Amino acid sequence: MRAVLPAVVLGLGLGAAMLASAQAPTREANELGRVMILEYHKIDNPEGRWTRTPENFRRDLQRLWERGYRLVALNDYLDGKIALPAGTTPLILTFDDSSPGQFRYVQRGSDWVIDPECGLGILEAFAREHPGFGRAATFYVLPGANPPNRLFNQPELATRKLQYLASQGYEIGNHSLWHAELGRYSESVVREQLAGAQEWVQRHVPGYRFRSLALPMGSYPKELGWAVSGEAKGMRYKHDAILMVAGGAAPSPHARNFDPNRLPRIQAVERDLDHWITHFDRNPGDRYVSDGDASTITVATGSTGKLGAVRTARVIERR
Ligand SMILES: [Zn+2]
Numbered sequence: 001m002r003a004v005l006p007a008v009v010l011g012l013g014l015g016a017a018m019l020a021s022a023q024a025p026t027r028e029a030n031e032l033g034r035v036m037i038l039e040y041h042k043i044d045n046p047e048g049r050w051t052r053t054p055e056n057f058r059r060d061l062q063r064l065w066e067r068g069y070r071l072v073a074l075n076d077y078l079d080g081k082i083a084l085p086a087g088t089t090p091l092i093l094t095f096d097d098s099s100p101g102q103f104r105y106v107q108r109g110s111d112w113v114i115d116p117e118c119g120l121g122i123l124e125a126f127a128r129e130h131p132g133f134g135r136a137a138t139f140y141v142l143p144g145a146n147p148p149n150r151l152f153n154q155p156e157l158a159t160r161k162l163q164y165l166a167s168q169g170y171e172i173g174n175h176s177l178w179h180a181e182l183g184r185y186s187e188s189v190v191r192e193q194l195a196g197a198q199e200w201v202q203r204h205v206p207g208y209r210f211r212s213l214a215l216p217m218g219s220y221p222k223e224l225g226w227a228v229s230g231e232a233k234g235m236r237y238k239h240d241a242i243l244m245v246a247g248g249a250a251p252s253p254h255a256r257n258f259d260p261n262r263l264p265r266i267q268a269v270e271r272d273l274d275h276w277i278t279h280f281d282r283n284p285g286d287r288y289v290s291d292g293d294a295s296t297i298t299v300a301t302g303s304t305g306k307l308g309a310v311r312t313a314r315v316i317e318r319r
Contacts, residue, residue, distance in 0.1 A: 027068065027087045027284060028318065029291035029298035032306050034249035035077065036069075036276055037092040039214075039265040043119035044101040052268055054101075054117045060273060061126045061133070064091055067277065071127075071134030075171055075211055078241050078260060080253040080312060085132070086292025089280075092250075094243065094265065095119060096175060096214055098141040100153040103161055112157065139165060140175035140214040140243075143200030149179070151204075162204040172201055174210040174239065182227065183219035190221045194239075195232035202235075211240045214265075218245035224261060249276060252288050254297050256308045291316070 038060075042051040052060070069091040070084050082090050095102045104115040114121045120137075127135040141162075142149050151158040165172055176182065176193040177200065185193070194213065201208055213227055220242075221227050229238040240260060247264025251257050266276050280287045291298035298316045299307065307315065 027287075027289045028300075029086065030285065030287065030289045030300055030318075031082075031291060031297045032252045032255050032299045032303055033089075033288035034251060034286055035090050035092065035288045037074070037094060037243065037250050037263065037265045038268040038273070039245065040093065040095045040102070040119065040268045041097055042099045042101055043122070044099070047270075049269065054119075054122055056270070057119060058122050058126065060268065061123070063277060065126075065130055065133055067281070070132065071136045073136040073169065073171060074138045074241070077253055078211070081294060082253070082288075082290060083294040084290040084292070086290060088290050089288055090290070093123070093137040094140060094173070094214065095137060096140045097149050097179070098139065098145075098152045100148050102139065103152045103165075105154060105157050105161070112160070136169065138171040138173045138212065140173040141201065142175055142177070142179055143197055144177035145179055159204040162201060162208075166205045166208055171212075172205070172208065172210065174198065174213040174237070176216050179216040181217050181219040182215060182221040185221070187221075187223070187226055188232070190226045191230045191232040194227065194237050195230065195235040198237050199233070199235045210237065212243060213239040213241070214243040215245065228261065249286075254308055256306055258308055
């Protein structure tokens with residue numbers, strides 16, 4: 001019955017979309033597979049080592065969408081709460097350094113609207129045009145950096161932007177006050193950098209607490225504990241995860257080797273993206289694929305030994 005469908009569809013002239021969906025591969029659930037946490041820097045022209053053009057960013061989303069990747073919030077991944085349809089794969093977006101092209105308002109009449117050519121504008125348009133893709137990202141901002149990296153470089157709109165992100169389900173993360181290479185500093189400076197960033201963000205979004213830290217230049221402080229939690233000048237901070245600047249795909253949050261204090265990321269530049277998208281195309285068994293039921297963790301036959309100790313869901317071993 002299935003086999004004759006494409007011919008029937010073609011006969012009716014209904015086109016390639018239905019043909020493609022009739023032939024779409026069904027991916028086996030594997031919730032111990034790896035997850036890509038993409039790391040973007042500037043969204044701007046021209047393309048460069050630390051810059052993705054608006055056009056290429058849109059193309060990245062399209063490529064990933066077509067392969068069954070769907071956006072999840074970093075914090076949901078950290079909590080092991082990945083609620084996606086069966087057969088799809090979680091994808092996490094992060095943006096470092098709060099450069100202007102990530103989030104820009106432009107004036108339209110008497111109102112400010114999100115620039116459709118900035119990172120957030122492109123992401124939101126893509127989500128509208130592709131229902132089910134999701135809308136999530138974490139922005140690792142620099143509240144105390146020099147322009148143009150201070151909170152997206154429109155000072156009079158900084159509060160509006162941060163409040164927009166917080167209210168719309170995006171996440172704001174710690175990237176230190178002004179991009180301090182933490183490995184080079186004393187304990188008190190490290191703590192002031194981390195608590196200070198949170199204090200500055202709270203001036204714009206009262207009570208907002210970071211849940212994760214992206215290390216500037218991937219530099220760990222001399223003691224891990226300084227980065228995990230602490231206090232400076234009356235402001236407490238606590239990070240449930242620490243993200244590196246490289247390292248490849250990240251483990252499943254259900255996996256035994258999941259280490260939230262050392263989460264690897266993939267730099268979203270042409271070469272690295274290409275490498276990892278191709279890797280998962282060729283090695284589908286390495287990829288996290290949802291079983292469509294958030295209350296169960298489905299794993300491949302014989303791999304329950306790779307599960308971490310903390311389990312909030314029922315484990316199903318695939319047969
Ligand atoms: Zn950075």
